[in-house]
Amino acid sequence: MNTSSTSSGVSNGTSPLEDKRHTLAHLLAAAVRERYPHAHPTIGPAIDNGFYYDFDFSDGERPGDGDLAALENAMRDILASWSEMSGVEVSKKDARDRFKENPFKLELIEEISGKGEKITLYTAGDFTDLCRGGHSENPAKEIAADAFTLDRIAGAYWRGDEKNPMLTRIYGLAFDTKAELDAYKEQCEEAKKRDHRKIGKELDLFTFSELVGSGLPLWTPKGALMRHELDRYVWELREKHGYQRVTIPHLTKKDLYETSGHWQKFADELFRITTREGKEYALKPMSCPHHTQIFDRQPHSYKEMPQRYAETTMVYRDEQSGELGGLTRVLSITQDDSHVFCRHNQVKDEFFKIWDIIDTFYATFGFKLRVRLSFHDPAAIDKYLGTPEIWKNAEDALRGIAKERAADHFEAPGEAAMYGPKLDFMATDSLGREHQVATIQLDMNLPERFDLTCINEKGEKERIVMIHCAVMGSLERFTAVMLEHTGGVLPVWLAPVQVRVLPISEKHTAYAKKVHAALAGQGLRVEVDNADESLGKKIRNAKNEKIPYVLVTGDKEMTEETISVESRDAGKQGTMKMGDFAARVGEEIKKRA
């Protein structure tokens, strides 16, 4: 299965807000050229939340973050005079003449004319740019001068290729109104506080090493424990529905992917290996082709169907290094993958079972879900495996299932996996951001390619279908989304340390250890903090690490054989017996409250 969709779909026309953002990119270039006449503008598109423009400043001074305010004011001054923006088609020669000092634009002109496309120039005020169009017609009137801001400066390679020169990218934010801009900035501030990389460090969940490389997270004891608990929860839900674990290696001969079609269609993203004997292997980018080989080890009677295989395992995709960051895009992707091999008449039941698992899992974290029906792009059928008929049947089946389930859903052509349409679950987090998480995929292609069958009631071979599902999607991405959603306040069942015992002074250490032993014996994850630090510091540390329960133990507790309980979520709970506390927390854990 495929959980990290990289296709962006095909844009048909632009929205008014997109046009404003695109216009603002021109405006930025105009302001830059005014203040830095040596700058070569290169490319400047509209993006989510705003725009950017890449400049080559190598012939002179280069602006820094401190110059953004002045540039922004210059943009506002120029904007007042841009009452009109219009385009004109020109010859290649005219275009080359106009940009003869800008090697980047000259390269673009060659490219456009090489494709046989029209070359157009757009002008507003004194500023003309090579451009395909999509702007506000009257920028001065349409664009609110207080609804945009310059955000930051970053480096970017020309055309995104690290062999090319490094350019200077200036990012701007832009919305229809100042209120929307402010709301977005506030959300960003909150998101920054909740950045999963920051929380991951504070809670000591994962780390990166320069020697190992970016995109390859190393999970510390606490992080590995949290992963283990997450995976165990998904497994519990699956086990109830008759799933069985299987285990496969991360490697295969290329033959497997030639049969599955990945060798051709997934080519760029495959990590390929040539052995010392010159044989060609690949790292698995997904588990489905291997799983077909387990299913196919022996014939299966219809009585044994469905077969439901589950495996949480790392898959590997050769992502470009510029795209790697934190846990959201990694080279080693831990998928909690499952494959159901079933008959056509079992598809709906199996989908509903999986849907139940997904609903239960995400409700535990308080995520709201809606469902995207990710269908194929009819205009690019060669990107996919299988015939239009197979696709129609599969997509009709999904449409029917979503309708019967009465789920909040919408259709998205062009978002399908290579071998079949998907139900993608979109989770809205506590900041109102939407993330693609779980996915269920209906696959009629791999069963064809691997000739997978069961023996039906008549003793005949019958073609089966496969259902792919990942509940968390990738464990890395889910962890990132979940940490930002919860702000690191993990529910007690998931917290690596559930209880911390703080002896008030050294003479209480022995009793603290007794408390530790008693609670650990009840299965709680408990620590004693006996560092040489003040009680105040220890309490602050526990708060920073978001430990669900802190037990301060001093003379009173020692004498009474009790503990004083402070809950992270519910405040001071007074003193209680150890057994009562353990029972209460045990109950919370069991309920995954």
Add this chain to the structure above:
Amino acid sequence: MNTSSTSSGVSNGTSPLEDKRHTLAHLLAAAVRERYPHAHPTIGPAIDNGFYYDFDFSDGERPGDGDLAALENAMRDILASWSEMSGVEVSKKDARDRFKENPFKLELIEEISGKGEKITLYTAGDFTDLCRGGHSENPAKEIAADAFTLDRIAGAYWRGDEKNPMLTRIYGLAFDTKAELDAYKEQCEEAKKRDHRKIGKELDLFTFSELVGSGLPLWTPKGALMRHELDRYVWELREKHGYQRVTIPHLTKKDLYETSGHWQKFADELFRITTREGKEYALKPMSCPHHTQIFDRQPHSYKEMPQRYAETTMVYRDEQSGELGGLTRVLSITQDDSHVFCRHNQVKDEFFKIWDIIDTFYATFGFKLRVRLSFHDPAAIDKYLGTPEIWKNAEDALRGIAKERAADHFEAPGEAAMYGPKLDFMATDSLGREHQVATIQLDMNLPERFDLTCINEKGEKERIVMIHCAVMGSLERFTAVMLEHTGGVLPVWLAPVQVRVLPISEKHTAYAKKVHAALAGQGLRVEVDNADESLGKKIRNAKNEKIPYVLVTGDKEMTEETISVESRDAGKQGTMKMGDFAARVGEEIKKRA
């Protein structure tokens, strides 16, 4: 850590039995030349349990398995006349003249003379061969004519290189006495019955796919469950001793292995990857370098030492494909690896803890253990990392620990890992064969190379040491050894299916399902066999699959709400209440009886 040692040590002189085997190789060549004058003998060494000789028969008839008896008899006839065997040094020219029709011997002669070594010919009876020596002086007297036999014919590439011509290899078995030969043949017969590949298929534990490739086992639901139980047992033992799980990817930039030394010293066995951006990565052949990066993510106070990391994960080594077979040599090796980061004065305690874990684990299966102190080869110090002093200190420490533990142990120079000496545990199985299984390794080199320290009582950085351990070694190899040791009769805690319910006829199916639900509710792994087959066939199937408990349910049981229990190991147990049965089996599982 390194569990699959490939070095064979350096042989100093040969034993009398080895000399006999080598002499028999000559004898085989003499017999072959007598019957197949067109044959070109190439190379024929003594090996474990006997000898072989590789021949080129491409100029004429080639013997088959049916010809072995005649060849064996011819060998006995010739042997009677071989009362002496002696060598003589010859010039390169003389040697070339003698073997002018044998291109293989000519190649060997070039090679020997190229190295500046002496060329010697050995003659017995009418047969002369190019040879380094090491034979019986009086073969007719020393070699018992009934203590050898020709075993089988196989193909083998000249010099083991698949680019070279394919030769015909004839294998022989040879011992000092007929009794020893017979005992060995009997052991082989038994071993054949217990071949783990055969048992793995009968119990449906793992499978191989031609598309995925050899050396890459695929674990079925039953096999994955068994692996999971094995790993859980090791984890239980480790958790009691303060181990924590960590998780790392299978990939790293080459930088990690340049620092660790693997890039240079482990070169051939590394699977290397070049990304689409041209960056160099490798698949991990072991987990230790990654684990150092987790330890090194932050400073550690002496109070936090030792840190004990455990992780069961697949590592990858580029083995030659000719060496791959079943589970004993695989490309994807699941190591149940742990690394203790500790101070020098903690080494002994940590070794003893690990040793306890290993003793407990292997005793559960009835293996007898002895310990090999695998030390470095002083004559080849450049094969290892670190100075002779570091090695002396580490080896002295291991010697002291083994002595204090009063363990059955012996020293083996040349068997160390690249970065430190090891305690290798050798398990004797139920057929009397010895297998290398667990290993504990003391490593003073990686801490130097990665500059690993803790902050000691004086607030200073203090160099630490690492202890590597794998309890099962590789899960694949342990599974192979354990399946052959038990003959597939898995203890009930490990059996993928613990109980099978067999309804006598269709009218008992509903009750059988009730029994199933009750026992599954008690946590037993239970199945109902409701195939359209006779009870006799179902009982035979259960026996073949070595199911620990079979419950036949008919009228009597249904009426009385009982079950009739037949134990695989203890025979018929009569009827009992379901609750009593579940409690009894539950107790067995808990004790890992």
